Amino acid sequence: MSDVCRVPKPTADECRDTGMALVLGLLLLGYFLGNSVLTKAAIPVLVVTMTAPRLFYYVAVVWLGATRLLGAMVSRAVLTLIFVGVVTPLGLFMRTLGRDPLRLARWKRGTESVLVMRNHVFEAKDIENPY
Secondary structure (H helix, E strand, C coil): CCCCCCCCCCCHHHHHHHHHHHHHHHHHHHHCCHHHHHHHHHHHHHHHHCCCCCHHHHHHHHHHHHHHHHHHHHHHHHHHHHHHHHHHHHHHHHHHHCCCCCHHHHHHHHHCCCCCCCCCCCHHHHCCCCC
């Protein structure tokens, strides 16, 4: 079973946070839908959240599991979009210009190293303003 599917047991603070998220959800739904029943239902949920947060244990398990799964999916999607939208076009652009910053073509051609030797003696002024 992967780490994404494994949800640790919610703590009392996480149960309280889940209750508060439920209260916020009820208040927002009540406001935007114009339903006063949902707004009034937020008050007892808030009281239970503040007095006995462990009553939201199973809701917290579902809530935390869903957020963990959603976070894993969104992070992979965002990283994929960045790679496809930024890194790949930049690499293709540099290839069309004939740039080879890693010197891969030279490395594949010969047997000698492509490392650049720098014989630089550092002085105090070199590290005064590193940024």
